[in-house]
Amino acid sequence: MIQEKGSISIHTENIFPIIKKFLYSDHEIFLRELVSNAVDAIQKAKRLASLGQFNGEIGAPLVDVKVDKAAKTITISDNGIGMTAEEIKKYINQIAFSGAEEFMEKFKEAKDASEIIGRFGLGFYSAFMVADRVEIQTLSFQPGATPAKWSCDGSTEFEISEGSRTTRGTDVILYVNDENQDFLESHRIESILNKYAKFLPVPVQFGTKTESEPDGEDEEGKPKYKSVEVPNIINTSVPIWTKAPSELKDEDYLNFYRELYPMSEDPLFWIHLNVDYPFHLTGVLYFPKIKNDIELQRNKIKLYSRQVFITDEVKDIVPEFLMLLHGVIDSPDIPLNVSRSFLQSDGNVKKINTYITKKVADKLAELFKNDRKGYEEKWNDIGVFVKYGAISEPKFWERAKDFVLLVNTKKAHYTLNEYKDYVAPAQTDKDDNLVYLYTPNAEKQDGYIQAANRKGYDVLLMDSPLDNHFISHLERDLEKTQIKRVDADVLEKLIDKGETISSNLSEEQTQEIKEVFEKAITKPGMDITVETLSAEAMPVTVTMDEFMRRMKDMAAMGGGMSFYGSLPDKYKVAINANHPLATKILAETNADARQALAQQAFDLALLAQGMLTGAELTSFVERSVKMI
Numbered sequence: 001m002i003q004e005k006g007s008i009s010i011h012t013e014n015i016f017p018i019i020k021k022f023l024y025s026d027h028e029i030f031l032r033e034l035v036s037n038a039v040d041a042i043q044k045a046k047r048l049a050s051l052g053q054f055n056g057e058i059g060a061p062l063v064d065v066k067v068d069k070a071a072k073t074i075t076i077s078d079n080g081i082g083m084t085a086e087e088i089k090k091y092i093n094q095i096a097f098s099g100a101e102e103f104m105e106k107f108k109e110a111k112d113a114s115e116i117i118g119r120f121g122l123g124f125y126s127a128f129m130v131a132d133r134v135e136i137q138t139l140s141f142q143p144g145a146t147p148a149k150w151s152c153d154g155s156t157e158f159e160i161s162e163g164s165r166t167t168r169g170t171d172v173i174l175y176v177n178d179e180n181q182d183f184l185e186s187h188r189i190e191s192i193l194n195k196y197a198k199f200l201p202v203p204v205q206f207g208t209k210t211e212s213e214p215d216g217e218d219e220e221g222k223p224k225y226k227s228v229e230v231p232n233i234i235n236t237s238v239p240i241w242t243k244a245p246s247e248l249k250d251e252d253y254l255n256f257y258r259e260l261y262p263m264s265e266d267p268l269f270w271i272h273l274n275v276d277y278p279f280h281l282t283g284v285l286y287f288p289k290i291k292n293d294i295e296l297q298r299n300k301i302k303l304y305s306r307q308v309f310i311t312d313e314v315k316d317i318v319p320e321f322l323m324l325l326h327g328v329i330d331s332p333d334i335p336l337n338v339s340r341s342f343l344q345s346d347g348n349v350k351k352i353n354t355y356i357t358k359k360v361a362d363k364l365a366e367l368f369k370n371d372r373k374g375y376e377e378k379w380n381d382i383g384v385f386v387k388y389g390a391i392s393e394p395k396f397w398e399r400a401k402d403f404v405l406l407v408n409t410k411k412a413h414y415t416l417n418e419y420k421d422y423v424a425p426a427q428t429d430k431d432d433n434l435v436y437l438y439t440p441n442a443e444k445q446d447g448y449i450q451a452a453n454r455k456g457y458d459v460l461l462m463d464s465p466l467d468n469h470f471i472s473h474l475e476r477d478l479e480k481t482q483i484k485r486v487d488a489d490v491l492e493k494l495i496d497k498g499e500t501i502s503s504n505l506s507e508e509q510t511q512e513i514k515e516v517f518e519k520a521i522t523k524p525g526m527d528i529t530v531e532t533l534s535a536e537a538m539p540v541t542v543t544m545d546e547f548m549r550r551m552k553d554m555a556a557m558g559g560g561m562s563f564y565g566s567l568p569d570k571y572k573v574a575i576n577a578n579h580p581l582a583t584k585i586l587a588e589t590n591a592d593a594r595q596a597l598a599q600q601a602f603d604l605a606l607l608a609q610g611m612l613t614g615a616e617l618t619s620f621v622e623r624s625v626k627m628i
């Protein structure tokens, strides 16, 4: 073969400094690019063989990665189709055929490196991010092909000559530059391979490892073992998402999950994704058990393209509310070098997003339908997804209406329709509105809950971090339905049935009792009224208006309601005119004793609200001790 020198066809001084600079933050991807090229070359050989266009021995497909610290080289070898000198010129020298001018033009517009590499097929050239010189030794599968060698020192000059490879395939040899010597550490290369190549479809070997192997029996008949060196294969070449669900057992899904997330608890359930049209996508998504620290669990979905790992930033592909899912998505329609701007503007990505939302809704609907009991048991964890999805994805909410569950303080689960039917008889007010009651903390509000239950009202438990938003969402969505916290008012007013209870007190007595309490209550922000409630209700009830409390909650969460946040807390204190205590106080002639009774009743109301603390609690206890 004639030795040939030439220059890479791109009309610019030197493209490599640009590539190097551009890709600075992402140096390690050179290995992903070169290993994927090697895998592609092997896949091509297999395809040619299956088409009968290649009659030689296909051999055991293998990509072999070697590091030679002394020579400062990294070599990626494959037994794929190889290249002839002509093909090198065509595929390697002409940068992706795109033409230099267009390249430079796009280069100026590009927002990040991925866009450039992806668009121009610069995968191979990423080698120059870490190498001063790159050499290719290759032998094409074509009968009678001569081995070829290509060498380039990172300038636009290259050299092609006869090569030394004797078997079909390609070696890419990187002479690692001074700044990137850390890539000559085996552990570094192994960790990069583990990240990007873990599920490649062709075995990828990196050195050897020691394994112990049975070696007969010793004199006492016990089994003996010996150490053997075996190839260290990095990958599982047929990961479960490439198989048909019918081939897989639960245990396979669980094992795969454990392999991906070694320290995690087992997932609740999973969805096997498989779509061919209008885009290709496979994958397995897992619903994890939700831990308290939601942030830590985000970004656990790994995105692959033809089994090559791309990224775990899947924000634009997976709907926001499903970011807590775990697992793998693989789509060949997503290029290896995805860039943010690509993902945001790509039509396929939007379709993928819609598809995943639909699949998740299907799965939940199916679980709900086929195994209501199991679904309820998992509701604690599932509920977070469903409520988040309900709030943020109208399309999902349309489906979720049928399987979102409400849970009451007695731990019974209801669908929206079931709950409506369940509470309508007792909880419809005079204007025909349904009123749902809830508590964010059943323990703390036990007094209110029991009182509501005694009146035949049901109380929902809404204690998850999303429930504030979910309640507002439900209220907007459900017709003629109000949702009130169980301590938002006295029971008679929470659900106003238009019944008037006559008062046991005259107008003067009402005024008198009000004054007694006004004197006794020194705590600021208390708005005192005398109400005609049932005799069984508490003598004094402290409540906070639903609207006010919601505004304050939102202000506290940074919801742009800071005006409300700055207002002092305001409570309503309802004195029950019909409770025997009111008559007792009025009958008491000693002013101090009157005051003490009023104070005691007020403190009991605070106590029921969990508002009696510090010095107030101490003086209440002391006063109570004196009374007994």
Ligand SMILES: Nc1ncnc2c1ncn2[C@@H]1O[C@H](COP(=O)(O)OP(=O)(O)OP(=O)(O)O)[C@@H](O)[C@H]1O
Binding pocket: 033, 037, 038, 041, 078, 080, 081, 082, 083, 091, 092, 117, 118, 120, 121, 122, 123, 124, 125, 170, 336
């Ligand atoms: N190990 C190899 N064996 C055979 N051919 C190869 C090998 N590596 C590269 N090539 C050839 O060189 C071409 C250019 O490779 P390069 O990585 O630059 O771009 P690409 O693989 O086509 O696209 P990209 O990597 O950006 O997805 C390949 O398409 C292939 O034809």
